[in-house]
Amino acid sequence: MTSVKTFTWAEVEQSAFKKKTIDDVNAGGPALMVIHNKVYNIGAGTGFFKFHPGGAVAISQLGKDASGAFEVFHTENAESMMSDFYVGDLAPSEVPKPNAFKDDVDALRIKLTEMGAFKSNKLYYLFKVFSTFSIGAFSAATIVAYGRTSTLAVVFAGLVMAFFWQQSGWLAHDFLHHQVFKNHSYNNAVGYLVGNVWQGFSVGWWKDKHCTHHSVPNIHGEDPDINTMPFLAWSEHALELFHDIKDADVARFFVAHQPILFFPILGIARLAWCASSIRFNIGEKAKHLDPNQALIEKLTIALHWMWLLPLTFVFCTPLHALLFLFCSECGCGVLLAFVFVVNHNGMPVYTAAEAKKFDFYELQVRTGRDVISNIFSDWFTGGLNYQIEHHMFPTLPRHNFWMAQPLVQDLCKKHDVPFHKTTLLGGTGEILKRLDGLSKAAGQIRIEN
Ligand code: HEM
Structure with missing residues (x-):
């Protein structure tokens, strides 16, 4: 033996x-x-x-x-x-030692399965696909009709397009977490259509970044979503290396003004993610992709720009085209990134050593912020207002988060784990306060040195 x-x-x-x-x-x-x-x-x-x-x-x-x-x-x-x-x-x-919190999460997963919570409603997702597409089609139709004649209509169409991309983002998110179909290839296929062709991001890039975020949420130096220096600092840990970072002067300026610059910075998020998507598919990481996936990625991203640029430059005057791109690209940056920020930023950030104290699921609860559900917040955040439940059970379909929330809250209460839920406005206030606190702390570092 x-x-x-x-x-x-x-x-x-x-x-x-x-x-x-x-x-x-x-x-x-x-x-x-x-x-x-x-x-x-x-x-x-x-x-x-x-x-x-x-x-x-x-x-x-x-x-x-x-x-x-x-x-x-x-x-x-x-x-x-x-x-x-x-x-x-x-x-x-x-x-x-056995972890009582994790044992209860395992029991909860079984309970949710028995309740049928992991079964998706295909009609719901069909409706979401068509209603989301309609937003984009409406924006495009407005550009075709008024792109040469009305500045106001162009601005309006740009903002509608921003919402189309934001909602496409949430939809691709659901499919790519395999919430909808048991067969992962079907989910990926819809993900490529909605995520790459409609929204202009890359499925491979997104999975790499987003699933890493799920695995190590708010862990300093590991979670890509809080790796926003030199523009924004989300924790004291980010300030520790203030003087050593390559772009120290840029960091000093941005962090000093981060509560004011926060929203304008979000405005460039979509463009940065589009650029990262392209870089992911032509850079070092691409060589590890399956050849078929690599081809599908390139084709579907190219399709995005092949519908967007002609729509813009054929049907608009040059000035209107730039205005449309500015409103849609920057508007979407704010709409998408703001929701991500509300989900986690301003919540505790841990070093890898500190995070070891917590079980994986407890870490998800401690670093996530739920936003109180109502028709607007459910739609605007694509269900990600149930951030804690989503992080504990990423394959749970969005339309069933409500079933999990009270059970997760009870579980947290039982184990004395802080579960944070607030309004969209309350969450925004917490974020700005955190940014302001860190901005002042950064100022102190400057004075002391
Ligand atoms: C020996 C260890 C592992 C094996 C054998 C393995 C295998 C697999 C397989 C077969 C899939 C396809 C989905 C499925 O059939 O369930 C998958 C997907 C995935 N794995 Fe792993 N895995 C391992 C470890 C990990 C670890 C440690 C992580 C880190 C979080 C990870 C992250 C993922 C992710 C994010 C997906 C989803 C990819 C997608 O959505 O397309 N895996 N893995």
Whole structure:
């Protein structure tokens, strides 16, 4: 009988040292993570990234207990493949104590499944696809009719287009978290249409960034969504390296004025994400994409610009074309980024060492902000006002979040875990207060040095 190899946490953590990209991992040595007290190696020679649909997101879990992150993103199909990467167990003395909060989350997942909460309503999503498309079509029709004659209509059409892209973003988000179909290819297909062709982002880029955010929310240096320096600082941790960062002068200016510059900065978010989408598909990361996916990405992103630019420049005067692009691109930046900010920013930010104190699911609760549900907030945020429930169960369809919320709240109350829920306005106030506090703290650093 062959004995099972055992590992200590120190060995697991050591294996992750300086492994931040697929190339780092493939350069050599084991790359370990723990899932349900078993140790898996996704390092050089295992071929993990050649097959893994979640791509580089798994790197966020190297050296860690990846149980929660694994549970939220995978089906039984993935479980059946785990044996290919299994290399041993945690040594008995290293096995963490059972976590009562996580046990209750597991029981809640079973309860929600029995309640039918994970079943999507296909008619609801059909309605969302058509109603969202209608917003874009209305904007386009306005441009065709008035692009050469009415400045007011052009501004109006630009703002309507901004809402079209924002709502497309929420819709692509649902499909790409596999909330709608059991068959992941169907979800991805709609994701490419709505996310790439309609909205102009890249599915591959988005999954990489967004699923990493889900895996390490508000962890300083790991969550890409709070990596906004030199423009905005979201925590004291971001200020610690104030003097060392490359763009220190830019950072000093922006952070000093961040409560005022906050909304204008959001205005460039969409353009930055469009640019990142293109970079992702032609840069270093593209070489790790499946060749078919790489082709679909390029074609569908090209299709976006092939409908948007002719619509703008053929049916508008040059000045109106620029005005339309400004209103739609910057308007959408604010509409999208504002919702992301309300979801997490101004909530606690932890270092990786601090985050270790919390189970994966507890971290999701502590770093998320729910916004009170009403017809407007549900529509405007695409259901992401139930941010905490979404982070705990990303495959839960948006129209069923309401079923989970009271149960999650009870669970948090039972375990004394702070569950934060406020209005859209209240959340905005918290964010501006946090930005202001950090701006003042940054000023102190300047004076002391
Ligand atoms: C031995 C470990 C792992 C195996 C065998 C594995 C396997 C798979 C498989 C087969 C899928 C396709 C969906 C499914 O069939 O469930 C998948 C998707 C995914 N995996 Fe993993 N995975 C592992 C670890 C991880 C880790 C640690 C993460 C980090 C969070 C991760 C992130 C993802 C994500 C985000 C997706 C969804 C991709 C999409 O939506 O297209 N995986 N994985």
